[in-house]
Amino acid sequence: MTRKILTRRRALRLAGAGLATASMSGCKVLDSLSDLGNPVRQYMERANQLTFAAQRGLLDRDALAREFTxxxxxxxxxxxxxxxxxxxxxxxxxxxxxxxxxxxxxxxxxxxxxxxxxxxxxxxxxxxxxxxxxxxxxxxxxxxxxxxxxxxxxxxxxxxxxxxxxxxxxxxxxxxxxxxxxxxxxxxxxxxxxxxxxxxxxxxxxxxxxxxxxxxxxxxxxxxxxxxxxxxxxxxxxxxxxxxxxxxxxxxxxxxxxxxxxx
Structure with missing residues (x-):
């Protein structure tokens, strides 16, 4: 599970806004990553900051989430x-x-x-x-x-x-x-x-x-x-x-x- 998250985060850093939205999965991280001082977690958080910046700066702020029937x-x-x-x-x-x-x-x-x-x-x-x-x-x-x-x-x-x-x-x-x-x-x-x-x-x-x-x-x-x-x-x-x-x-x-x- 951790490998999946890291792969998506790394893709985000390389690909920018196109992969930023896809990177935010609903997966549960390993317990060790809940430690705020964990260097792997800090790496992920820096990538998450890029996600936020990309979505706010490049994507439509008014875009709607999908609605169903x-x-x-x-x-x-x-x-x-x-x-x-x-x-x-x-x-x-x-x-x-x-x-x-x-x-x-x-x-x-x-x-x-x-x-x-x-x-x-x-x-x-x-x-x-x-x-x-x-x-x-x-x-x-x-x-x-x-x-x-x-x-x-x-x-x-x-x-x-x-x-x-x-x-x-x-x-x-x-x-x-x-x-x-x-x-x-x-x-x-x-x-x-x-x-x-x-x-x-x-x-x-x-x-x-x-x-x-x-x-x-x-x-x-x-x-x-x-x-x-x-x-x-x-x-x-x-x-x-x-x-x-x-x-x-x-x-x-x-x-x-x-x-x-x-x-």
């Missing part, structure tokens, strides 16, 4: 990561069917927001049938319904020059005596404003289920599944994530995954 949905959407959060605040929302849920939008915005699910449902919606590709190697096709993240950000009035969107989640993914770590993720403004990046509240024609991230999850269709944060409680517009967690832009990124997980 209803007949392509042949199995239920497989839940990933945490599937039943036991955090008190989240369980309280579940008990009231999210009647009191509010999505908080803050940071570098002119008009901070506190949006109910009714507010989100009243905004323009997008429905798309896309494939979810997991870093572990599996995929599922599902229909997602939600509000484009760009609509929410426009309503909040993102300040000029803001660079990233940080998603704060309800689910504690790592518990400790000090309370644990809740899931967090970041994407840049290009992906945040992309037409297919939505805050999904529906899946396969029904309300988004708890195992799949209710009441709200991110769909950023041009990246791997771990970027698609579930159980979203707040969005923060930021300029830098170096002081957040271990400074790599997300929970799994802080533990060795790539920040830019483009496919």
């Amino acid at each position: 209803a007949s392509d949905i042949r199995q239920p959407q497989r839940p990933n990561g945490v599937t039943n959060p036991q955090d008190a605040a989240y369980l309280e929302h579940v008990s009231t069917d999210f009647a009191n849920y509010r999505l908080v939008v803050s940071g570098r915005v002119a008009r901070p927001q506190s949006l109910s699910l009714a507010d989100l449902h009243a905004m323009p919606a997008r429905r798309q049938i896309t494939r979810h590709d997991c870093v572990e190697g599996w995929s599922c096709i599902a229909q997602w319904t939600g509000v484009p993240l760009s609509e929410v950000l426009t309503r909040a009035g993102v300040e000029a020059g803001a660079k990233y969107i940080m998603l704060h989640c309800f689910d504690t993914i790592e518990r400790s005596l000090s309370g644990g770590v809740k899931y967090y993720e970041t994407i840049d403004m290009v992906d945040a404003m992309h037409a297919q990046t939505i805050l999904a509240y529906g899946m396969n024609g029904a309300t988004l289920p708890v195992p799949n991230g209710a009441p709200l999850r991110l769909r950023v269709e041009r990246q791997l599944g771990y970027k698609m944060a579930k159980y979203i409680r707040a969005i923060e517009v930021i300029d830098d994530f170096s002081a957040i967690g271990r400074g790599r832009g997300g929970y799994w990124e802080d533990r060795g995954y790539e920040w830019y997980a483009g496919i």
